[in-house]
Amino acid sequence: MGGxxxxxxxxxxxxxxxxxxxxTIVARKLGEKAGGIFAAFPAVFLAALLTAGLDLKGEALVxxxxxxxxxxxxxxxxxxxxxxxxxLLLKKHGWKKxxxxxxxxxxxxxxxxxxxxxx
Numbered sequence: 001m002g003g004x005x006x007x008x009x010x011x012x013x014x015x016x017x018x019x020x021x022x023x024t025i026v027a028r029k030l031g032e033k034a035g036g037i038f039a040a041f042p043a044v045f046l047a048a049l050l051t052a053g054l055d056l057k058g059e060a061l062v063x064x065x066x067x068x069x070x071x072x073x074x075x076x077x078x079x080x081x082x083x084x085x086x087x088l089l090l091k092k093h094g095w096k097k098x099x100x101x102x103x104x105x106x107x108x109x110x111x112x113x114x115x116x117x118x119x
Contacts (some may be wrong), residue, residue, distance in 0.1 A: 008051035012044070019043035040079070045072040072112060082106045 024044050027035020045068065052064050085105050090098035 005051075005055055007052050011051050011054075012047040012055075015043045015047040042072060042076070045075075074117070078106065078109050078113060081109065 019039075023035050023039035023041065026038040048068050049065055052061055052068065057063055082102060082105055086098065086102035089101045090103075092098065093101060
């Protein structure tokens with residue numbers, strides 16, 4: 001998706017923001033575990049699929065949807081790995097340092113995966 005329409009960008013912005021607000025509300029009402037599960041909602045992936053339909057048609061839409069879906073599977077795998085690592089780092093180093101280390105882990109793993117998978 002070389003260029004995105006303004007409406008596609010707005011949809012992504014709104015869905016991402018709504019997912020964050022909703023997970024916060026769920027966490028406050030039902031507890032942190034429920035909020036954490038809801039925070040894993042793939043808002044960015046679903047917004048990307050939804051907005052691809054605004055910008056593409058026919059075979060280009062099908063092809064882009066397949067590429068987005070494959071990328072989302074890899075990204076969700078990385079998120080699972082980083083969530084496990086985050087638990088360990090947060091317990092060991094506290095929330096501030098552990099969070100920074102977990103974000104660094106996500107960045108490092110993501111860069112390596114992109115470097116391996118991009119032609």
